[in-house]
Amino acid sequence: KAGVTQTPRYLIKTRGQQVTLSCSPISGHRSVSWYQQTPGQGLQFLFEYFSETQRNKGNFPGRFSGRQFSNSRSEMNVSTLELGDSALYLCASSLAGGSHQPQHFGDGTRLSIL
Amino acid sequence: DQQVKQNSPSLSVQEGRISILNCDYTNSMFDYFLWYKKYPAEGPTFLISISSIKDKNEDGRFTVFLNKSAKHLSLHIVPSQPGDSAVYFCAAGTSGNTGKLIFGQGTTLQVKP
Numbered sequence: 001k002a003g004v005t006q007t008p009r010y011l012i013k014t015r016g017q018q019v020t021l022s023c024s025p026i027s028g029h030r031s032v033s034w035y036q037q038t039p040g041q042g043l044q045f046l047f048e049y050f051s052e053t054q055r056n057k058g059n060f061p062g063r064f065s066g067r068q069f070s071n072s073r074s075e076m077n078v079s080t081l082e083l084g085d086s087a088l089y090l091c092a093s094s095l096a097g098g099s100h101q102p103q104h105f106g107d108g109t110r111l112s113i114l
Numbered sequence: 115d116q117q118v119k120q121n122s123p124s125l126s127v128q129e130g131r132i133s134i135l136n137c138d139y140t141n142s143m144f145d146y147f148l149w150y151k152k153y154p155a156e157g158p159t160f161l162i163s164i165s166s167i168k169d170k171n172e173d174g175r176f177t178v179f180l181n182k183s184a185k186h187l188s189l190h191i192v193p194s195q196p197g198d199s200a201v202y203f204c205a206a207g208t209s210g211n212t213g214k215l216i217f218g219q220g221t222t223l224q225v226k227p
Contacts, residue, residue, distance in 0.1 A: 042218065056214040
């Protein structure tokens with residue numbers, strides 16, 4: 001069974017640009033969550049999508065957005081990139097995002113802002 | 115305000131001995147707790163979970179203990195193996211806020227041969 005797939009694995013951008021990251025969940029999983037990992041802040045929740053609807057949102061500015069498609073694949077977009085956006089962006093999927101269902105993570109996209 | 119805390123950034127144990135990783139939380143609404151292991155350049159891997167209706171859950175060499183009154187959980191690895199060397203994250207969630215996990219800062223475990 002294929003795991004969570006994130007593309008691209010690495011990305012280099014400059015300040016002011018925008019970026020789109022992609023996540024394909026495990027087959028049958030309908031909930032997709034996104035996290036940002038930085039050395040100083042650990043893993044921080046960005047948002048969760050379920051059935052093409054944003055169901056939860058973390059404390060990130062509006063420059064961070066996402067969407068989910070009918071096949072449960074999800075994309076995350078960051079506009080007007082800042083140096084502080086350099087991080088590992090992780091996507092996780094679960095069956096329905098319900099209680100007591102673990103999230104399974106992809107290997108992440110390493111975003112570097114120059 | 116950090117709702118999930120792992121106060122030990124690192125832990126070193128000898129192969130074959132017990133590893134105990136600790137985690138504290140402040141939000142009494144959390145009712146589901148998980149442990150993840152992370153190797154460099156890989157995403158976190160789910161290890162074990164526990165719901166608030168239990169105080170212990172075991173899976174092979176891994177056991178998680180939950181003390182709700184102290185808002186504390188711990189992961190025991192027995193016996194520890196060199197391949198267990200990784201960063202361990204505890205995470206917490208609530209039934210009513212599915213899909214959102216709050217993570218601790220992580221503890222780096224080194225198991226020496």
